[in-house]
Amino acid sequence: MQQTAVLELNNLRKTIKGKEIVKGVNLTLYPSQIFGFLGPNGAGKTTTIRMIVGLIKPTEGSVTICGYSVAHDFVKALSNVGCIIESPDMYKYLTGMENLLQFAAMDKKISRQRIKDVVEMVGLQHRVNDKVNTYSLGMRQRLGIAQAIIARPKLLILDEPTNGLDPAGITEFRNLIRKLAYEEGMTVFVSSHLLLEIQQMCDVVSIIKQGTVIKTANVQEIIHNDRIEWQLNNPEKAITLLSEHWHVDAIQLKKNTISADIKEHPLDKINGFLIREGLALTYCSTKQNTLEDLFLDLTEGDEIV
């Protein structure tokens, strides 16, 4: 059965003052997916998010949320979204609970019980009656998430949510996001300029650079590929042999070094074969791929952060 997409971006573009900032982004997300929007500062992440939630109008293209067009059915589309762009708005002199009650007063469907459940979900039950100005950054962020999910959105959008969190805070945040996605079925859209974070938290990632998505991939698939490097005397011959006999696409990295990304590899057999074919193999290494490798490859060694 075909699932309804929670979020669909179709050729989304934005030009501001003659400068094209977002250059045709396409994306489809389904329930329970944790999506990472990864790119350096200034890549166009926040601009894309502002278009998704209808804060600015796309120059071209469309945003559809749970089947509703943001341009034509704004209220229905946005009723499925909870979001935090930049830092969450909170009254610092009120308690966490008072903030949530204030927010819930705008929506008659939100019960007391729901507020209590959400507070527990984000793990704020012991501090919810303290004033927000006594909260750590991580606690404020959890309160922000509680507010964003209180109306049971299908899509939660968080723009650079771990900025300023310490490592313990980041781990906590990651666990919370997983719980929301896998236990509550929420689709989570997280933007970040930090590779490792996206790698550890997300199922799917799009890498955006200068307004263009240069790659969308399943994070597990990237990680489960191994990167093999061989040092040998005749790279051209080795590349041909690997391609013809093992269906392995290798590329030449340096004068005597080639490399390939492979999922399953009987490396002992491959190396035995290369040696039998007369190649002098001086070194072979294997390491798990990371998003960083991919990011560096795709951006040709540009600075990441």
Ligand SMILES: Nc1ncnc2c1ncn2[C@@H]1O[C@H](COP(=O)(O)OP(=O)(O)O)[C@@H](O)[C@H]1O
């Ligand atoms: N309102 C605006 N006017 C002019 N330039 C803008 C405006 N909003 C964003 N930009 C520019 O668009 C680019 C992308 O910005 P942004 O979407 O905030 O990137 P990111 O969130 O990935 O860091 C930046 O170069 C930024 O300066």
Ligand SMILES: [Mg+2]
């Ligand atoms: Mg931004």
